[in-house]
Amino acid sequence: MKAVVLSTVDNLALADVKKPKPGSKECLVKVLACGICGTDRHIYHGEYPSAKPVILGHEFGGVIEEVGPGSKFQVGQVVSVDPNIVCGKCLDCKEGRTAFCPDLTALGVNINGGLAEYVLTPDSQIYPVRNDLNPLHLAFIEPLACSIRGLDLANLKGGEKVAILGGGVIGLLVVQLAKLAGASEIVLVTRQKFRRDVALKIGATRVIDPINENVDTAITNMDVTFECAGSVETFKQSQKITRRGGSVIVLGLTASDATLEVNPFNIVVNELRIQGSFLNPLTQARAAELVESGKLNLDILISKVVDLSGVKAILDAPPAEGDIKYIACP
Ligand SMILES: [Zn+2]
Ligand SMILES: [Zn+2]
CATH class of the missing domain: 3.90.180.10 (Medium-chain alcohol dehydrogenases, catalytic domain)
Structure with a gap:
């Protein structure tokens, strides 16, 4: 073979x-x-x-x-x-x-x-x-299972405001999951115009071009921010745009030796939850069912x-x- x-x-x-x-x-x-x-x-x-x-x-x-x-x-x-x-x-x-x-x-x-x-x-x-099932959709079940893990960890509630940093396949699946979960606002940040246009068609209520807009001031008070770009820059942004008591779910992988300075004071007084999301534990069956349901584009x-x-x-x-x-x- x-x-x-x-x-x-x-x-x-x-x-x-x-x-x-x-x-x-x-x-x-x-x-x-x-x-x-x-x-x-x-x-x-x-x-x-x-x-x-x-x-x-x-x-x-x-x-x-x-x-x-x-x-x-x-x-x-x-x-x-x-x-x-x-x-x-x-x-x-x-x-x-x-x-x-x-x-x-x-x-x-x-x-x-x-x-x-x-x-x-x-x-x-x-x-x-x-x-x-459309055979091409089989290729999405594993990345969707990883995205559903992120949703599980976010404990997203209906009506919450969500930001997604990164417009790759994970970011664009999370846009659709957040919509299905009843988010009131879904803001996607990505440099690529084509990806921003796709996001608007599949559930984003607003898109931001981080090259021409200041992300830290354009978005504020998000209940949950999904970091799906895997860069130190977006990791920093995610902490600034999330509300006090909110959650940052980190799905993007940076280089294994990337580091940054954090402000522990802000994490404490803002009760900021920074939560990594790794692989697809116990989510593959739900991902398969969601793909079968036809609810995702x-x-x-x-x-x-x-x-x-x-x-x-x-x-x-x-x-x-x-x-x-x-x-x-x-
Ligand atoms: Zn993969
Ligand atoms: Zn084991």
């Missing part, structure tokens, strides 16, 4: 590899769609740890091609896959903090993933969806669809201005 294999740092190629055979309680999934994301770029260049060689791709779904002994699934079922495999037995797992499982491994990071014709998937990671987020031979060119270039989501369909 064809697969996008990272053999060493900076060495990525479309290769012919052996089609795997499902073992006990495993399925062989024929991939219908796999998202290509920023994490894949980081893994490609050695900025995010991974196994090597490894087949990339952690945002995927497909149709079950073959089932191993004892599997509870059937050939022909369309499924979404949660790439993060945890032990289910350690204290963190048992208490619902599965993202911190010391045995966490991920399809497309430590073991072979979805940028391939087929992928071996443990039963524990499989979430069936409607067989007539996902098509507007798709910038380009390629086959496996087009993946390397996408990862070799920086994301083009205005582009939001790239998807590979093997």
